[in-house]
Amino acid sequence: MSGDKIDVMVIGSGGREHAICWKLVQSPKLGKLYCAPGNGGTATLERTVNVDLKVSDFAGIAKFAKENSVGLIVIGPDNPLADGIVDYLQSQGLRVFGPTQQGAMLESSKAFAKEFMVKHKLPTARFLVAEDHQTALSLLKANPWIRVVKADGLALGKGVFVCDNDAEVEAALEIMFGERRFGDAAKQVVLEERLQGEEISLLFFCDGTHITAMPACQDHKRRFDGDRGPNTGGMGVYSPVPLYMNCATEIENEVIKPLRQVFADKAFDFKGVIYAGLLVVCEQNPDGSVAYKPNVLEFNARFGDPETQVIMPLLRSDLLQILWNCTDGTLSSTPVQWSTEAACCVVACADSYPESSSSGKAIVIGTSNNQSVSVFHAGTKLSDGKLVTAGGRVLAVTALAGTSEESVALAYESILKIKFEGMDYRKDIGRRKLAACR
Ligand code: AMP
Ligand code: GLY
Numbered sequence: 001m002s003g004d005k006i007d008v009m010v011i012g013s014g015g016r017e018h019a020i021c022w023k024l025v026q027s028p029k030l031g032k033l034y035c036a037p038g039n040g041g042t043a044t045l046e047r048t049v050n051v052d053l054k055v056s057d058f059a060g061i062a063k064f065a066k067e068n069s070v071g072l073i074v075i076g077p078d079n080p081l082a083d084g085i086v087d088y089l090q091s092q093g094l095r096v097f098g099p100t101q102q103g104a105m106l107e108s109s110k111a112f113a114k115e116f117m118v119k120h121k122l123p124t125a126r127f128l129v130a131e132d133h134q135t136a137l138s139l140l141k142a143n144p145w146i147r148v149v150k151a152d153g154l155a156l157g158k159g160v161f162v163c164d165n166d167a168e169v170e171a172a173l174e175i176m177f178g179e180r181r182f183g184d185a186a187k188q189v190v191l192e193e194r195l196q197g198e199e200i201s202l203l204f205f206c207d208g209t210h211i212t213a214m215p216a217c218q219d220h221k222r223r224f225d226g227d228r229g230p231n232t233g234g235m236g237v238y239s240p241v242p243l244y245m246n247c248a249t250e251i252e253n254e255v256i257k258p259l260r261q262v263f264a265d266k267a268f269d270f271k272g273v274i275y276a277g278l279l280v281v282c283e284q285n286p287d288g289s290v291a292y293k294p295n296v297l298e299f300n301a302r303f304g305d306p307e308t309q310v311i312m313p314l315l316r317s318d319l320l321q322i323l324w325n326c327t328d329g330t331l332s333s334t335p336v337q338w339s340t341e342a343a344c345c346v347v348a349c350a351d352s353y354p355e356s357s358s359s360g361k362a363i364v365i366g367t368s369n370n371q372s373v374s375v376f377h378a379g380t381k382l383s384d385g386k387l388v389t390a391g392g393r394v395l396a397v398t399a400l401a402g403t404s405e406e407s408v409a410l411a412y413e414s415i416l417k418i419k420f421e422g423m424d425y426r427k428d429i430g431r432r433k434l435a436a437c438r
Contacts, residue, residue: 012076041377133177147194153185236429247292366417
């Protein structure tokens with residue numbers, strides 16, 4: 001990276017992209033920042049300009065980037081990665097942070113990801129792959145441990161069925177192969193054993209040969225308090241995770257070391273963010289102690305949302321330098337420092353989310369002078385200069401504090417300053433988990 005300032009373009013329009021932009025504008029090396037298409041938060045961020053281009057408009061993005069001398073393009077969402085945006089932009093001579101279409105298969109094909117885990121000895125749930133309805137039913141008959149049915153491809157986070165019995169597995173197979181509700185995303189399905197345990201999101205920067213872990217955090221995927229209701233994109237996150245601190249050694253030995261080796265061996269071409277969705281099984285030993293068994297449930301090939309809304313405020317180092325060095329293969333010599341504070345992020349959504357979204361409702365965000373609180377926009381836009389709702393998850397409030405209890409309390413105190421018609425949020429982000437580990 002030379003001494004010159006770099007103009008950067010971020011692709012996407014969610015809370016994740018606002019958080020990435022918020023961190024990038026703190027870099028002394030940043031020139032101009034473009035966000036395509038962006039949201040109401042990026043529209044009002046200093047030095048940042050929204051560009052009205054769809055994330056699927058690869059040619060438009062390349063044209064804009066070339067005309068505006070963009071030095072680095074950062075890809076947020078999964079779909080353009082799966083569709084090969086990085087390959088296309090690179091073929092146009094542009095520098096991009098994100099994996100190629102082949103690398104993005106870690107997320108866009110669950111069968112590919114499971115085979116990757118087996119090949120590289122990463123612990124994961126037992127599984128089989130079926131390419132048609134009849135084979136899937138025969139496999140279920142012969143393997144009564146099958147309790148989870150997953151569409152192989154991207155299905156907006158809705159393609160996973162966790163079942164209690166054979167009848168539910170059969171119903172899920174009917175949806176995938178009979179109804180074809182997920183179309184070609186369920187051309188093949190992964191049939192898995194069901195694990196019981198706690199989930200942890202563990203993300204890594206990756207430059208192709210080296211990985212650097214970000215702080216572990218825990219998402220709350222279910223819509224309602226007490227982890228009830230339908231799955232969502234994520235209703236809130238907190239970090240640090242007490243469970244992670246209990247089993248950091250097991251995760252280091254069984255997940256991080258083998259993953260590090262994959263890249264040290266140059267066994268997989270990947271530059272970008274690897275997001276490991278872990279499930280830790282806790283078993284009681286005969287002597288009363290607890291054995292922790294981490295499993296990789298899934299990989300994503302991008303930053304998480306809303307994980308990024310806690311990770312960016314915790315990052316002390318220069319994000320632009322880190323992303324640039326990932327594209328350069330020099331991550332191992334790049335400082336990546338983290339705050340030791342606790343963080344909590346609560347998502348404010350439409351009361352109808354995830355069934356439907358909110359549109360055109362005026363948003364009021366009360367002013368706060370607290371430097372430890374950030375409001376990240378997700379489904380918002382500026383309409384005639386006024387901030388209005390434009391999505392299911394609308395905003396996310398992140399608070400940092402010395403202890404987890406304080407960060408949770410501050411996030412909840414701060415969300416009271418936000419108002420829009422039909423606003424809802426979970427009241428138990430971080431709280432149940434903190435109570436449970438006393
Ligand atoms: P995935 O997209 O593979 O992460 O699955 C979505 C959600 O389904 C996960 O976050 C888990 O809550 C649940 N899940 C997936 N696989 C399993 C499994 N093998 N056992 C139990 N729960 C699972
Ligand atoms: N928070 C879950 C995800 O980004 O996939």
